[in-house]
Amino acid sequence: MRRLRAECPWKQEQTHRSLARYLLEEAYETVEALDSGDDAHLREELGDLLLQVVFHAVIAEQRGAFDLGDVARGVTEKMRRRNPHVFAETPGSAELSAADVNDLWMLVKGTEKDRSSVEEGIPTALPALLYADKVLDRLERAGQPAEVAAGSDDLGERLLALVAEARAAGVDPEQALRDAVRARL
Numbered sequence: 001m002r003r004l005r006a007e008c009p010w011k012q013e014q015t016h017r018s019l020a021r022y023l024l025e026e027a028y029e030t031v032e033a034l035d036s037g038d039d040a041h042l043r044e045e046l047g048d049l050l051l052q053v054v055f056h057a058v059i060a061e062q063r064g065a066f067d068l069g070d071v072a073r074g075v076t077e078k079m080r081r082r083n084p085h086v087f088a089e090t091p092g093s094a095e096l097s098a099a100d101v102n103d104l105w106m107l108v109k110g111t112e113k114d115r116s117s118v119e120e121g122i123p124t125a126l127p128a129l130l131y132a133d134k135v136l137d138r139l140e141r142a143g144q145p146a147e148v149a150a151g152s153d154d155l156g157e158r159l160l161a162l163v164a165e166a167r168a169a170g171v172d173p174e175q176a177l178r179d180a181v182r183a184r185l
Contacts, residue, residue: 001051001058016056023052035178082108106141118142129174132163 004011026049033045057068080087082105085096096104115121118138126134139146150161166173 001054005058005062011055014055014059016059019052019055019059023049023056026052035182081112084108118144127174128159129163129177132160133167133173136160136164136167 001011006012026045030042030045030049033042036042053071054068057066057071061067083101085101085104113121119135122131122134122138124131136146146160146164148161148164149157150165152158152161163173166176
């Protein structure tokens with residue numbers, strides 16, 4: 001990537017902002033590859049997604065901000081902090097369920113993030129179902145479950161009620177809708 005930045009006029013002109021759309025596109029293409037169940041397709045899309053990470057890291061490196069090694073060290077440190085049941089001496093960690101591990105993750109993450117509001121840190125540009133799911137999750141974790149009007153005439157309220165219903169059933173509403181649409185193709 002350093003050579004490409006040095007010798008390719010298009011890559012020289014790119015910034016974090018100009019590449020944002022490609023990062024998003026590659027993320028969606030990776031999800032599509034996951035849904036396809038095709039390992040070769042997934043491998044290719046993961047490579048394209050990794051290329052975006054490398055591209056952004058090299059741009060940052062050239063500005064003197066950070067490099068790919070810093071990114072890797074940062075995520076390694078985060079995984080160690082957020083998985084004390086694996087990396088620390090935690091009595092009884094072998095008996096933890098997946099739900100317990102998720103609760104532990106959220107507890108550790110909560111101590112790292114000093115949020116001033118429930119919605120802080122939730123990207124508003126997320127797909128609507130995922131955004132609704134995240135907001136409902138945060139409200140529940142904050143002890144403020146949202147009151148959702150299932151019988152409302154308002155379509156948005158009914159959609160939100162369906163997201164709440166999916167959450168209560170332990171179903172990812174985004175994936176459920178994607179699966180239902182694909183089943184009709």
